[in-house]
Amino acid sequence: MSQDLTYEQALEKLDEQLKLLEDGNLSLEGALKAVDEARVYLKICTERLDAARKKIEIRSEPEPAE
Amino acid sequence: MLKPEEAQRPYTVTELANEIRRELRPLTALLVKGEVTGMKQGTKGHYSFSIRDSQSLIGAFIYADDARRLTTLPEDGQVFIFRGRVDYWAQYGTLRFIVDQVEFDDIGKLRAQLEELKRRLEAEGAFAAERKRRLPFLPRTVALLTSPTGAVIHDLQETIWERYPNMGIVVYPVQVQGAAAPMSVARALRRCNQERAADVIVLARGGGSFEEMYAFNTELVARAILDSKLPVVTALGHTSDRTVADLVGDAECRTPTEAGARVVPKKSDLMAQLRERERRLERETTQRVNREIERIDLKRQRLLQTLPALVRHRVERLTRAAAELGRLSPVAQVARREEALRERRRRVESAAAARLVKSASTLAARRAPDRLERALAERFAGATRALAHRGERLVALSPDGVLARGYSITQDAESGAVIRSAAATAAGRRVRIRLGSGRIGAKVDEVER
Secondary structure (H helix, E strand, C coil): CCCCCCHHHHHHHHHHHHHHHHHCCCCHHHHHHHHHHHHHHHHHHHHHHHHCCCEEEECCCCCCCC | CCCCHHHCCCCCHHHHHHHHHHHHCCCCCEEEEEEEEEEEECCCCCEEEEEECCCCEEEEEECHHHHHHCCCCCCCCCEEEEEEEEEEEHHHCEEEEEEEEEEECCHHHHHHHHHHHHHHHHHCCCCCHHHCCCCCCCCCEEEEEECCCCHHHHHHHHHHHHHCCCCEEEEEECCCCCCCHHHHHHHHHHHHHHHCCCCEEEEEECCCCCCCCHHHHCHHHHHHHHHCCCCEEEEECCCCCCCHHHHHCCEECCCHHHHHHHHCCCHHHHHHHHHHHHHHHHHHHHHHHHHHHHHHHHHHHHHHHHHHHHHHHHHHHHHHHHHHHHHHCHHHHHHHHHHHHHHHHHHHHHHHHHHHHHHHHHHHHCCHHHHHHHHHHHHHHHHHHHHHHHHHHHHHHCCHHHHHCCCCEEEECCCCCECCCHHHCCCCCEEEEECCCCEEEEECCCCCC
């Protein structure tokens, strides 16, 4: 599971695993694996929400060379 | 030659220069219309150029302070109306027109120029929808290119943080109008891309007249937006028509607040979205585990019911078999017979011994020769009896009787030893099996201890 997924990509993969689970025709092992994977993507999404750091930075124009 | 009354003291050049400047003093706050040529920016931000018409030309100059306040920076070949004063630059002995305000000569001509720029850009496909970049769904940082003070930056900041409290904001202060605006905006766009300071750019300013918005209608800004790798959202509050920047931008909003909402999702929505999925995940997990437990329980129930009966059944069969085995087993039978024979032999031998002792004593009483003869006869009779007795035993002991009932005796082909247990032989050895009638030669295939 590569960590550089965007929020949207991780969410999409999470939904894929949920659909598999909700379809209900997975073996027990298959289901457990899907649950684990889903949990990973859920973690990525949650972390992405807090990845942004509240800050305001003013990058003013360098004075033209005198 | 100068005439005597005129021969008062001659002016020095400086005096003459001052004289000229005094003469020029009325020529202030003049409006002059002409075309710009030779526009050059000086080191300290001053601009020097010439204004001309079809016959004449005059040098012109804009001090840096004035240049900053100009609504637009004159460019070569453009015709403007210049407001200013005539000045005599003593140091260089030149006459100049010091400009402090530039007016578009003709808004119409300017619009024509703008339309021409739009046509060119359109031909290049600069406005095409498929060229527009997708805004990141969830940026980590938003860049604001706007004037550092005023309502616009305040609205943007407030909207963004109200929707997404921990969003990073980077502000690139730019001039949004005046001669230096286009360069200021273009430079900020480039810097923002180079520094990769954000994931999306908002280019914003408040409402303004055609002239005040003009910076966003210049090719310089249009090119800078087109070259930007980061998507650009324009929020150029305008009452008049859309600027070129709006047309080439990746997303266009009417107001800073709308732009703030466009670049940043509502964090509360995203969190609700994740909680809902987490709930579904939990439900699926528990349901699946419960189903599995039920299945196992079912199996356990069935096992519990059938197991005791199964076990009892097995035990009974085993005990019966053991008993049966005990009764039928040839070894046990032979052992019992042997015991019986040993018993009988003991009795016979003790009787025979007693007889011998008795007859020995009677012999002693007779004479040797008939004693010898009798002894010999008895010895002979005893021998024949012993022999007959052994024959009997042989028949009784021989396994033929037992074999007749379907048992067999296996012997090792080589040594002839009777194989009583599986351990006494091994796979591959040759054996001879004696049956009720006849024999079989065989090779041991498999041994099961």
